[in-house]
Amino acid sequence: xxxxxxxxxxxxxxxxxxxxxxxxxxxxxxxxxxxxxxxxxxxxxxxxxxxxxxxxxxxxxxxxxxxxxxxxxxxxxxxxxxxxxxxxxxxxxxxxxxxxxxxxxxxxxxxxxxxxxxxxxxxxxxxxxxxxxxxxxxxxxxxxxxxxxxxxxxxxxxxxxxxxxxxxxxxxxxxxxxxxxxxxxxxxxxxxxxxxxxxxxxxxxxxx
Numbered sequence: 001x002x003x004x005x006x007x008x009x010x011x012x013x014x015x016x017x018x019x020x021x022x023x024x025x026x027x028x029x030x031x032x033x034x035x036x037x038x039x040x041x042x043x044x045x046x047x048x049x050x051x052x053x054x055x056x057x058x059x060x061x062x063x064x065x066x067x068x069x070x071x072x073x074x075x076x077x078x079x080x081x082x083x084x085x086x087x088x089x090x091x092x093x094x095x096x097x098x099x100x101x102x103x104x105x106x107x108x109x110x111x112x113x114x115x116x117x118x119x120x121x122x123x124x125x126x127x128x129x130x131x132x133x134x135x136x137x138x139x140x141x142x143x144x145x146x147x148x149x150x151x152x153x154x155x156x157x158x159x160x161x162x163x164x165x166x167x168x169x170x171x172x173x174x175x176x177x178x179x180x181x182x183x184x185x186x187x188x189x190x191x192x193x194x195x196x197x198x199x200x201x202x203x204x205x206x207x208x
Contacts, residue, residue, distance in 0.1 A: 109133070
């Protein structure tokens with residue numbers, strides 16, 4: 001005598017649905033994790049490109065050179081020199097890079113058309129390796145953007161603004177308020193879309 005056991009499920013494939021759902025959720029989590037990882041990487045690239053060393057120097061010396069925003073002719077000249085030197089520093093640092101020699105020591109140099117020129121001459125690179133560090137057009141764009149970022153930071157400094165614009169008009173005040181924000185947004189987007197692999201003076205070093 002045969003006993004037939006009928007399944008309560010009207011759809012035999014229902015037992016497979018949870019597995020398919022779990023697989024879809026896993027793929028979705030993987031995509032989210034990749035997106036989060038890419039966001040962190042983009043933020044890291046942005047942090048590497050911002051002229052942090054020059055900005056810290058400017059913020060440290062600005063209150064002293066501007067006399068807390070109450071500038072005379074000498075203070076204004078000194079502040080102008082400070083802004084110029086920090087801006088030039090932002091530009092030049094964009095062309096620096098670093099590597100580790102055979103002993104594991106960090107060596108810094110300037111990117112040139114032929115490769116990397118080591119500043120202290122403590123190490124030499126083969127032509128093949130030096131070619132990886134050669135100067136590129138994107139380096140000039142990054143250098144220009146770094147100057148713009150520094151200008152935006154300088155315009156946010158109350159002491160510097162009070163020194164150069166003690167009694168700004170409504171139009172000037174509007175420019176001083178909106179221009180730094182626009183510069184920051186545009187440069188940040190550019191740095192994220194076009195990151196650099198350089199690790200110059202004052203920038204974090206790569207694991208390699």
